[in-house]
Amino acid sequence: xxxxxxxxxxxxGAVVLVGGIxxxxxxxxxxxxxxxxxxxxxxGAGLKDQIARGEYIARLSDCTACHTKxxxxxxxxxxxxxxxxxxxxxxxxxxxxxxxxGGWTQEQFDRAVRHGVGSxxxxxxAMPYNAYAKLTDQDLTDLWAYIRTxxxxxxxxxxxQLPFPFNQRWILAGWNLLFFKDQVFQENTQVSPxxxxxxxxxxxxxxxxxxHTAKNLLGGDSSAYLQGGTLxxxxxxxxxxxxxxxxGHWSRExxxxxxxxxxxxxxxxxxxxxxxxxxxxxxxxxxxxHAIAQYxxxxxxxxxxxxxxxxxxxxAMLVGKKIYESQCNACHLSDGSGVxxxxxxxxxxxxxxxxxxxxxxxxxxxxxxxxxxxxxxxAAGMPAFAWKLSDSNIADVMTYIRNRWGNAAQxxxxxxxxxxxxSTHASEWLGADKN
Numbered sequence: 519x520x521x522x523x524x525x526x527x528x529x530x531g532a533v534v535l536v537g538g539i540x541x542x543x544x545x546x547x548x549x550x551x552x553x554x555x556x557x558x559x560x561x562g563a564g565l566k567d568q569i570a571r572g573e574y575i576a577r578l579s580d581c582t583a584c585h586t587k588x589x590x591x592x593x594x595x596x597x598x599x600x601x602x603x604x605x606x607x608x609x610x611x612x613x614x615x616x617x618x619x620g621g622w623t624q625e626q627f628d629r630a631v632r633h634g635v636g637s638x639x640x641x642x643x644a645m646p647y648n649a650y651a652k653l654t655d656q657d658l659t660d661l662w663a664y665i666r667t668x669x670x671x672x673x674x675x676x677x678x679q680l681p682f683p684f685n686q687r688w689i690l691a692g693w694n695l696l697f698f699k700d701q702v703f704q705e706n707t708q709v710s711p712x713x714x715x716x717x718x719x720x721x722x723x724x725x726x727x728x729x730h731t732a733k734n735l736l737g738g739d740s741s742a743y744l745q746g747g748t749l750x751x752x753x754x755x756x757x758x759x760x761x762x763x764x765x766g767h768w769s770r771e772x773x774x775x776x777x778x779x780x781x782x783x784x785x786x787x788x789x790x791x792x793x794x795x796x797x798x799x800x801x802x803x804x805x806x807x808h809a810i811a812q813y814x815x816x817x818x819x820x821x822x823x824x825x826x827x828x829x830x831x832x833x834a835m836l837v838g839k840k841i842y843e844s845q846c847n848a849c850h851l852s853d854g855s856g857v858x859x860x861x862x863x864x865x866x867x868x869x870x871x872x873x874x875x876x877x878x879x880x881x882x883x884x885x886x887x888x889x890x891x892x893x894x895x896x897a898a899g900m901p902a903f904a905w906k907l908s909d910s911n912i913a914d915v916m917t918y919i920r921n922r923w924g925n926a927a928q929x930x931x932x933x934x935x936x937x938x939x940x941s942t943h944a945s946e947w948l949g950a951d952k953n
Contacts, residue, residue: 551635553628557659565663572664575657578723578806579650580798584608594618594671599644600750602737604680606644609636614670627662633700638678640690643697643737652703652722697738709816716813719806720744724798729754729790745820746872751942752789753876755869759819762926763868766819773811775859777802780889780897785862785869788886788900789877800891822873827926828917834929838918841911845903846919854923860888860898865923875916875930876938882912883935883944904944909935 560568576582585608587596595610613620619627630636634647641647653661678685694700703722705714720726732740732747744757745764756764765773768784775782777799780792787795799807828835843852850856854865864870869877880886883904888897903912909932916935920927938944 551633553625553633555624555628555655555659557655559624559659559663559666568660568663569667570664571657572660572662574801575653575661575723576664577798577801578719579661579725580794581611583793583797584645585611591671591673593665593668594673595675595677596673601642601644601680602733603684606642607675607677607679608645609677610671610673610675611665612668612671612673613666614672617672617674618670619665620670624659624662627665628658631661632658634690634694634698639687640694642678642680642687642690643693646725646728648698648739649722649725649728651698651700652718654702657723693736693738696736710812712809712812713816715806716809716811716816719802719810720813724810726757730757742820744814744817746874748874748876750790751876751880751938753869753872753874754791755872755877756820757814758817759815760822760868761819762824763822763871763873764820765814765868767866767868770808770811770815773814774804774807775893777807777810779859779891779893781859781894783858783863785867786860786897787889788881792887792889795889796891800893825926825928828921828929830922834914834917835921837911838914838916839922841907841915842918845907846915849898854919857898859894864919864925866925870920870925871927873928875920875927875934878916878920879912879930879935879938880942882907882916883939884942902945904939905946905948908947908949909933909939 559565582592584597584599585593585595587594587598587608590596591612593611595608597608599606599608610618612618615621626637630641630645630647632647632651632653634641634643634645634651678687683689703718706717709717727739727744729749730744730747732742732745734740745760746756747754758764759766761767768776768782772782772784776785776787777795779800780787780795802810830836830839842850849861850864854863856863881900883902885902886900888894888899890897907915912935913930913932916930919925920930939946
């Protein structure tokens with residue numbers, strides 16, 4: 519018996535040793551792999567046009583939003599990204615040689631952007647290299663031509679602030695093995711050039727799946743592609759043609775107008791999406807906006823069971839109706855239709871019908887400033903109600919809104935509101951018992 523246990527232990531030890539050696543080899547291979555550049559920065563008169571193209575790629579990729587902290591210098595880093603594993607700060611990508619990437623080569627830039635390997639080893643997927651991997655060689659080179667022109671800003675950023683063991687970058691080689699497909703975008707020959715362009719923008723530069731696709735326990739994308747995901751207290755909605763929770767009732771022009779202005783006849787942006795619109799999508803060309811709309815319409819609709827609407831005579835609905843009439847009716851109107859291109863319609867609103875009410879809770883508790891865009895320079899704002907309404911009041915009015923005017927969604931509880939109030943650091947209700 520002792521000999522048998524000893525043989526098993528030796529076998530297990532051998533497997534662990536071989537696995538460890540293999541994994542170490544995998545890590546080292548990834549860190550030292552070369553990426554020869556097939557497209558180079560142009561010289562002479564062509565450089566100006568290349569930089570302009572690169573600036574457009576930077577807009578498409580929304581580099582500004584993540585690499586600029588509130589009140590900080592553009593692209594100097596320090597923006598905090600809250601992940602389920604802890605906080606990560608974005609890097610300084612200005613041309614400063616000490617604290618930025620001014621000393622980098624094009625190959626080093628490519629390794630970071632498309633292959634997820636930076637100065638300190640493997641990057642965390644908070645930097646969406648798994649999407650940027652799809653960028654073409656030309657777009658990557660154009661982007662590098664532009665990034666090199668960003669003025670130097672001295673700002674040292676300690677990017678990795680994760681607790682052990684998540685602060686160990688070598689474990690990311692395993693994550694890449696599971697979830698990272700290091701491949702440039704491949705066109706689908708069965709669809710139109712416009713749909714292919716939309717797919718390239720959504721899957722690649724736009725990295726829409728980073729927010730709109732739910733993540734698994736290890737932080738990788740689930741199979742529910744673009745069917746909605748929760749991040750930092752917000753729910754990024756379903757982008758498929760699902761008529762109840764997605765874009766099934768949106769026309770292509772609705773999608774284009776939303777991405778261009780932040781508003782359309784149905785809704786207005788809020789939270790992180792407003793940042794994306796203000797920094798990125800409002801600058802997209804008309805052809806690219808229409809390509810995105812065409813691609814999203816080509817996706818298979820998500821499959822979801824529509825719940826039965828809560829009976830209007832239930833207590834939550836009766837109380838919610840009174841709160842709505844006193845607090846919401848003036849802007850969103852008695853029929854929930856809102857004001858076109860300014861105040862969101864609540865009737866038939868896909869976000870209202872979503873199973874995850876995180877975004878609605880966030881907006882009601884903390885308010886939301888409307889998007890400021892070239893196409894919509896006078897956006898309306900939503901006031902915060904955290905100080906004014908109790909948890910039960912907010913739960914009731916949200917339950918009412920989510921089950922009125924043809925809407926149908928799950929009941930919102932006081933416990934959900936309380937949790938959201940704490941996680942979003944919303945104000946206390948003034949009527950709360952302080953004892």
